[in-house]
Amino acid sequence: MVTETTVGPNALHKLPVAPAGDVDITLAGLDALETAVEPRPPLALRVWSATWPKLGAVVIFLLLWQIVVWSGWKPSYVLPGPGEALSDLGNRITTGNFWSAAARTLQRALAGYVLAILIGAIVGLAVARFSLIRSAVGSFITALQTMPSIVWFPLAILLFKLTESAILFVVVLGAAPSIANGVISGIDYVPPLLTRLGQTMGARGLKLYRLVVAPAALPSVVAGLKQGWAFAWRSLMAGELLVVVPGHPSIGSDLEDSRQLLDTVGVLAMMMTIFVIGVLVDAAFNAVDRRMRARRGLLLTQSR
Amino acid sequence: MTAVIDASAVRIDNVSRTFGSGSHRVHALDNVSFDARPGEFVCLLGASGCGKSTLLGILAGIDQPSSGTVDVGGRRVGLMFQDSALLPWLTAGGNVALPMKIRGVPKADRRSRVEELLALVRLAGLADKRPHELSGGMRQRVSLARAFAQEVDVLCMDEPFGALDAMTRDLLHDELERIWRESGVTILFVTHDVREAVRLGDRIVLLSSRPGRVAEIFDVGLARPRRIDSPDVAALAVTVTDRLREEVGRHGH
Ligand SMILES: Nc1ncnc2c1ncn2[C@@H]1O[C@H](COP(=O)(O)OP(=O)(O)O)[C@@H](O)[C@H]1O
Ligand SMILES: [Mg+2]
Numbered sequence: 142m143v144t145e146t147t148v149g150p151n152a153l154h155k156l157p158v159a160p161a162g163d164v165d166i167t168l169a170g171l172d173a174l175e176t177a178v179e180p181r182p183p184l185a186l187r188v189w190s191a192t193w194p195k196l197g198a199v200v201i202f203l204l205l206w207q208i209v210v211w212s213g214w215k216p217s218y219v220l221p222g223p224g225e226a227l228s229d230l231g232n233r234i235t236t237g238n239f240w241s242a243a244a245r246t247l248q249r250a251l252a253g254y255v256l257a258i259l260i261g262a263i264v265g266l267a268v269a270r271f272s273l274i275r276s277a278v279g280s281f282i283t284a285l286q287t288m289p290s291i292v293w294f295p296l297a298i299l300l301f302k303l304t305e306s307a308i309l310f311v312v313v314l315g316a317a318p319s320i321a322n323g324v325i326s327g328i329d330y331v332p333p334l335l336t337r338l339g340q341t342m343g344a345r346g347l348k349l350y351r352l353v354v355a356p357a358a359l360p361s362v363v364a365g366l367k368q369g370w371a372f373a374w375r376s377l378m379a380g381e382l383l384v385v386v387p388g389h390p391s392i393g394s395d396l397e398d399s400r401q402l403l404d405t406v407g408v409l410a411m412m413m414t415i416f417v418i419g420v421l422v423d424a425a426f427n428a429v430d431r432r433m434r435a436r437r438g439l440l441l442t443q444s445r
Numbered sequence: 446m447t448a449v450i451d452a453s454a455v456r457i458d459n460v461s462r463t464f465g466s467g468s469h470r471v472h473a474l475d476n477v478s479f480d481a482r483p484g485e486f487v488c489l490l491g492a493s494g495c496g497k498s499t500l501l502g503i504l505a506g507i508d509q510p511s512s513g514t515v516d517v518g519g520r521r522v523g524l525m526f527q528d529s530a531l532l533p534w535l536t537a538g539g540n541v542a543l544p545m546k547i548r549g550v551p552k553a554d555r556r557s558r559v560e561e562l563l564a565l566v567r568l569a570g571l572a573d574k575r576p577h578e579l580s581g582g583m584r585q586r587v588s589l590a591r592a593f594a595q596e597v598d599v600l601c602m603d604e605p606f607g608a609l610d611a612m613t614r615d616l617l618h619d620e621l622e623r624i625w626r627e628s629g630v631t632i633l634f635v636t637h638d639v640r641e642a643v644r645l646g647d648r649i650v651l652l653s654s655r656p657g658r659v660a661e662i663f664d665v666g667l668a669r670p671r672r673i674d675s676p677d678v679a680a681l682a683v684t685v686t687d688r689l690r691e692e693v694g695r696h697g698h
Contacts, residue, residue, distance in 0.1 A: 168567055168582075168616050175580030334530055341505045341524040342544040342595060352547065356534045437533040438577020 219405060226409035233410055238390065243414070246381065246392040249305070253312030254373045261317040261369065265324025279325070286318035290376035294383050303387070308380040315376030316369040323365010327358030360433060367426045374422070378415060453480035454520060454599055454631040455504065460513035461656075462499050473499045475656030476513070481599075481631050488646035489635045490685070492693050496657030497635040498527075501601040504633065520631075523597035527604040529584035531576040537587045538563065538572030544595040562590040565624060582613035589621070599631045606641070615673055618644055622670060639689060640682045644673040649685060653692040660692050 181187075203223045210222040233239045264282070268275045293311045301307035331354050339353035381393020392414060399407030434440045462474040473496040481487045489497050502508035504515055505524035531540045541562050542555045550558070563569055566586035576584055585605055592600055606614040622645065625632055636642050642649045646665050653660040663685055667677050 165567055168620070171613055171616070172580060172583055176578060176583070334526065334528070335532065337502075337507050338526065338530050338532075339547075340507050341522075342547050344547045348547060352543065353532070356532070359534070433534075436575060438575060439533075 221406045225406050229406045230410035230413055242390045242392055242395050249308055250373060250377050253309050254316055257313045257316035257369055257373060258320055261320025262324055265321035269325045269328035282318045282321050290315040291379045303384050305386060307384050311380050312373050312376045316373035319369040319372050320365045323362045327361030328354060331357040363430055370422060454483040455481040456516040458514045460510045460515060463511050472656035475658050477659055479650050479659055483631055484629045486625055486632045486645060486647045488642035488649045490642045490649050491652030492654045493637055495652045495654040498603050501603050501635060504601050517599055520598035521596060522599045523592040523595040525588055525592045525602045525605050527607055529588040531584055531587055533576055537574045540587055541590045541594050562593055566590045582609050601633045603635045639686045640673050643678045643682045644671055651688060661688055
């Protein structure tokens with residue numbers, strides 16, 4: 142017989158839990174002292190306190206606009222007041238044309254953005270993982286990112302004519318570099334301690350990436366996604382002004398149509414639409430970002 | 446098969462580790478040798494920079510010695526870091542479950558085991574708390590539970606209580622001693638606090654600095670349970686401290 146003097150690998154399976162004693166009570170006391178948390182204010186209050194400063198800013202902006210109109214700097218058919226523009230917008234949103242144009246624009250944005258995420262993630266991972274690829278293309282990514290998307294349009298139009306593909310091409314080129322950079326810096330800044338920790342627990346390769354590296358890189362990836370969206374949206378708006386696909390109305394082409402008809406009220410109404418979409422998407426990103434930071438204890442209001 | 450009675454759980458044999466090269470060469474460990482018996486509690490004591498963390502990293506398999514060997518006889522080695530190193534995006538329970546997830550333990554088994562382990566470190570019912578909602582002492586206990594979730598036979602602890610207040614630390618000494626006795630794991634406990642080493646260890650391995658060498662090994666031999674403020678512990682601590690000062694003093698001139 143082999144004399145086994147060592148502890149087997151599952152020695153801890155049959156661990157009894159010690160009865161509560163003095164240590165337990167003192168520990169519980171310390172724990173309670175050290176973890177007192179302030180109650181969170183109710184939801185309505187939190188929503189209101191996040192909303193009123195924005196509403197205030199909008200009101201002040203509209204007021205300034207109205208003051209400029211009242212000052213008579215430009216005739217009112219060139220620069221109408223906010224009241225006119227808002228009521229025009231109000232009329233537009235009751236029409237089916239407006240919504241189908243908005244739907245087309247959003248669908249283009251989404252398609253380009255999703256494709257950019259795929260490409261950005263793959264390129265980002267490859268650059269972060271392989272030093273040869275990093276030294277080959279790493280610095281070009283930022284250079285691409287800083288190129289104004291509008292300079293791609295001549296090429297896009299030559300390649301794809303006035304089609305959806307031309308727009309998609311530029312949207313993807315606009316957004317993918319930011320997303321790739323988010324992935325790269327996310328992975329670069331994963332604390333080595335966390336990687337070591339994963340390794341001591343036996344995680345290697347893909348498992349290490351999935352369970353430790355990816356979640357640790359998430360904040361930077363989200364920042365990259367947010368920036369990528371901004372670039373995608375800008376590229377798309379530029380694209381819709383330049384590449385008007387026949388029979389495919391969109392927010393950008395409506396804007397361009399209004400300009401050609403010297404319809405300033407319409408121009409302003411469409412610009413407000415673009416702005417509102419920007420605000421809504423930003424709010425969505427901020428909600429994701431706040432949630433992530435709250436979970437990780439990175440929100441100031443949550444700290445003790 | 447040959448019947449071998451393995452008298453040591455960990456055998457460290459002439460381990461050296463150097464970092465860098467040329468004029469930047471650092472000799473972190475120099476011919477370090479010692480053994481730990483199964484179920485033994487060994488404290489590694491030394492001034493900061495003497496290679497304690499490096500040695501634990503080698504034992505845990507995330508670093509390799511430049512020369513020499515470590516032999517753990519196929520035992521699982523877990524490592525607990527000084528900073529609790531909990532993953533901030535996971536709950537306390539999620540952190541404890543992580544090593545099991547990595548090993549591919551089914552979800553249902555993981556959940557019950559997490560509850561057991563959290564109860565072991567007296568954090569029952571706190572599985573859904575996030576690390577930032579816990580105190581430093583609680584985080585270290587989650588980290589301890591997570592180390593045990595690796596089903597380890599050898600647990601390396603790198604100054605686990607260094608950042609805690611004295612009262613919490615004393616209580617965690619009692620807890621750790623209890624868990625160690627109940628589980629029978631071999632513990633290698635790194636510290637630079639002499640009293641802590643005397644309070645906890647069966648033996649104390651005193652390391653000298655630059656390069657890290659074994660300066661002396663003390664048998665503690667005091668009856669358990671011990672108290673950190675008992676006269677016996679204090680008396681031995683004086684002896685060990687004197688010896689440590691002597692080692693550190695060699696660098697003064
Ligand atoms: N990755 C590394 N590269 C270079 N030097 C290192 C590295 N890790 C540790 N060292 C050096 O090795 C010595 C021992 O370090 P460490 O094991 O962390 O000491 P301790 O944990 O005892 O304080 C130190 O002088 C440290 O600067
Ligand atoms: Mg150290």
